[in-house]
Amino acid sequence: MPFELPDLPYPRDAFGETISAETFDFHHGKHHKSYVDKTNDALADAGLEGRKLSEVIKAARDKGDDALFNNAAQVWNHSFFWQCLSPEKQAPSGKLAALIEEGFGSTTELIAKVQEEGEGHFASGWAWLVLEGGAIKVTSLHDADTPVVHEGIRPLLTIDVWEHAYYLDYRNERPDYLEAVLGKALNWEFAAKNLDGEGVSRADQEG
Numbered sequence: 001m002p003f004e005l006p007d008l009p010y011p012r013d014a015f016g017e018t019i020s021a022e023t024f025d026f027h028h029g030k031h032h033k034s035y036v037d038k039t040n041d042a043l044a045d046a047g048l049e050g051r052k053l054s055e056v057i058k059a060a061r062d063k064g065d066d067a068l069f070n071n072a073a074q075v076w077n078h079s080f081f082w083q084c085l086s087p088e089k090q091a092p093s094g095k096l097a098a099l100i101e102e103g104f105g106s107t108t109e110l111i112a113k114v115q116e117e118g119e120g121h122f123a124s125g126w127a128w129l130v131l132e133g134g135a136i137k138v139t140s141l142h143d144a145d146t147p148v149v150h151e152g153i154r155p156l157l158t159i160d161v162w163e164h165a166y167y168l169d170y171r172n173e174r175p176d177y178l179e180a181v182l183g184k185a186l187n188w189e190f191a192a193k194n195l196d197g198e199g200v201s202r203a204d205q206e207g
């Protein structure tokens, strides 16, 4: 079975001006779809047909197949990212809120840290909240790089900081995009679910 473009978990116009329907048309309908198509086109030559998406990503990395790694990792990164967004404003609760308080003092301070990480990330990439050794860490990864291939960190939440994520709505103003998404559109329930360490599986696909 070829990999599929997963449906968005909300209507394309659910975020109003924070993330426009036009942005979803391009970001999900064109960019994410293109990563899926290019991954599928490369599977036979790479001898990786029938393998799970996460396995294809790791195998491509191990073989030094950069084109396949970049496309397959972006399929996973975007499949994870859509689930990190919520049209209804949420706040962390329970164990997640406790870990945030322990590591950062408050959700406001954590968000400020993610804002700083995302703004400071040079060129394309992803700002991440990950679980490392039982604690929440803020980090970022370049281009298509993904927690799927990093031992010891488990993905909790991500924000796409590639220009294609914000250019239609915010032009070059990445800080404004980050402020809007971090303030209004994070799916903390999804992050809390990923505290089980199984975040990779939530954007994986059978081959």
Ligand code: MN3
Binding pocket: 027, 031, 078, 160, 162, 164, 165
């Ligand atoms: Mn993107």
